[in-house]
Amino acid sequence: MKHKARGGHRRGRGPFDYGELRLFLLALIAEAPSHGYELIRAIEARSAGRYIPSPGVVYPNLAALEDMGHIQTEPSAGRKSFAITTEGQAFLAANRASVQAMLTRDWAKAEEGRDPIRAGMHEIKSALTEVLRHDPGEERISSIAALLQSTAQTIRSQSIPDPASRQDSRRGGRTTGMDQIITRHRFDTRRRVLSVQEKTWVTPNMIRFVLHSEELADFQSLGPDDHIKLFFETGAEKPEMRDYTPRAFDRESRTLTLDFAIHEAGPATQWAVDAEIGAKLSIGGPRGSTVIAPVFDWWLLIGDETALPAMGRWVEEMPEGMQVVTFGLVTDPAEEQVWQSRASHQAKWLHRADPADPAPVLAGVGEFALPEGRGFIWIAAEAGVARALRDHFEHRGHPREGLKAAGYWLKGEADASVKSLD
Numbered sequence: 001m002k003h004k005a006r007g008g009h010r011r012g013r014g015p016f017d018y019g020e021l022r023l024f025l026l027a028l029i030a031e032a033p034s035h036g037y038e039l040i041r042a043i044e045a046r047s048a049g050r051y052i053p054s055p056g057v058v059y060p061n062l063a064a065l066e067d068m069g070h071i072q073t074e075p076s077a078g079r080k081s082f083a084i085t086t087e088g089q090a091f092l093a094a095n096r097a098s099v100q101a102m103l104t105r106d107w108a109k110a111e112e113g114r115d116p117i118r119a120g121m122h123e124i125k126s127a128l129t130e131v132l133r134h135d136p137g138e139e140r141i142s143s144i145a146a147l148l149q150s151t152a153q154t155i156r157s158q159s160i161p162d163p164a165s166r167q168d169s170r171r172g173g174r175t176t177g178m179d180q181i182i183t184r185h186r187f188d189t190r191r192r193v194l195s196v197q198e199k200t201w202v203t204p205n206m207i208r209f210v211l212h213s214e215e216l217a218d219f220q221s222l223g224p225d226d227h228i229k230l231f232f233e234t235g236a237e238k239p240e241m242r243d244y245t246p247r248a249f250d251r252e253s254r255t256l257t258l259d260f261a262i263h264e265a266g267p268a269t270q271w272a273v274d275a276e277i278g279a280k281l282s283i284g285g286p287r288g289s290t291v292i293a294p295v296f297d298w299w300l301l302i303g304d305e306t307a308l309p310a311m312g313r314w315v316e317e318m319p320e321g322m323q324v325v326t327f328g329l330v331t332d333p334a335e336e337q338v339w340q341s342r343a344s345h346q347a348k349w350l351h352r353a354d355p356a357d358p359a360p361v362l363a364g365v366g367e368f369a370l371p372e373g374r375g376f377i378w379i380a381a382e383a384g385v386a387r388a389l390r391d392h393f394e395h396r397g398h399p400r401e402g403l404k405a406a407g408y409w410l411k412g413e414a415d416a417s418v419k420s421l422d
């Protein structure tokens, strides 16, 4: 399925009011038992391509219909097919007029009259209702609350022209379209001192630390490619600072997990090798979080050892129904990691001896056919490799606003990174 530009196919925000899509799905299932993807295709066909709901919208609605007893799943060829139940039939009969109106709607007219902001509000309400139904736990509730507050602030700041934020987005070199896809949330930076609670080896060259402090009670990290600063005293006037990804955070136990890729030793790597249980680590931030709107049909995450913490967290946090492919760039099979995910995740690994050599990586990803539809590609590796990968996908015609590339480190240079390769 190809995506048309403005005015053509649209995914995500739907033309339905709250609860309507659910009823429409039920009506389609009543016509014939279907898989989730068949339902998406059916809606696309009925709306003459005007509306293609994303799996992230359809599957929670199917789960809700199942919970309400209106549909039941039937295994067929290894995939879930949904069929209507007697209760579902009764519900449809009780809502016959609305169902009839939906099945015979004039899609062109509906599209004209649609209020996109109201539709977005309905989607947020529906998403929150879904999340809260499954007892999300204190940590997820705090992170959703922070996301909502921060989004509200962003919306307010966008309604008043703000020269500072305009300058910020220009520095990122992004177009208006990209600003809408990527939202940056700012937090107060604060130093915290943590102590090592656990030290384990994820693979022979990846050390995992679980760090604890009561000061983490109000720690926030909304996005998987967030980073914090680690401070190392080396006897110089100022401490050395290095960037690391919050691999996991558990507010209840006040613990933060960090993964360290082991390589030629700088102060961060040396600390990771030497630190024992009880060792102290001073951290700052995150100064902000970058949240990428879930408006894509598929995600492709490519990164070397330093990016595996972000990639692992990302696939672990992705909801059911998202399509994600990861390319982990590592030295050998012993460095491959296993991640659990509710998303539809395909893990690929490329082996190369020199982490700063783009050639074997380009050969590997060159063979990969990009899925159809609208995709987001995220790249983080040694700066030269990341740049070569970014150029590769641009030459293949992948749109700029669907790509984010970062140099997480630079060969031969200590304390160096390029957070946004524009």
Ligand SMILES: Cc1cc2nc3c(=O)[nH]c(=O)nc-3n(C[C@H](O)[C@H](O)[C@H](O)COP(=O)(O)OP(=O)(O)OC[C@H]3O[C@@H](n4cnc5c(N)ncnc54)[C@H](O)[C@@H]3O)c2cc1C
Pocket (backbone or CB within 6 Å): 225, 226, 227, 242, 243, 244, 245, 246, 259, 260, 261, 262, 263, 264, 265, 266, 267, 268, 269, 270, 305, 306, 307, 309, 310, 355, 407, 408, 409, 410, 411, 412, 413, 414, 415, 416, 417, 418, 419
């Ligand atoms: C946003 C962001 C998030 C990051 N998250 C993580 C993370 O979660 N885990 C993680 O391990 N790293 C992460 N990194 C990368 C990490 O910050 C760098 O690798 C950093 O240089 C390590 O500091 P150091 O003190 O060990 O080495 P430095 O003193 O900075 O460098 C010493 C030498 O080591 C080389 N070097 C640095 N990194 C590598 C490498 N990966 N392989 C080979 N040589 C290297 C340098 O070129 C230099 O010659 C992240 C970077 C960024 C920008």
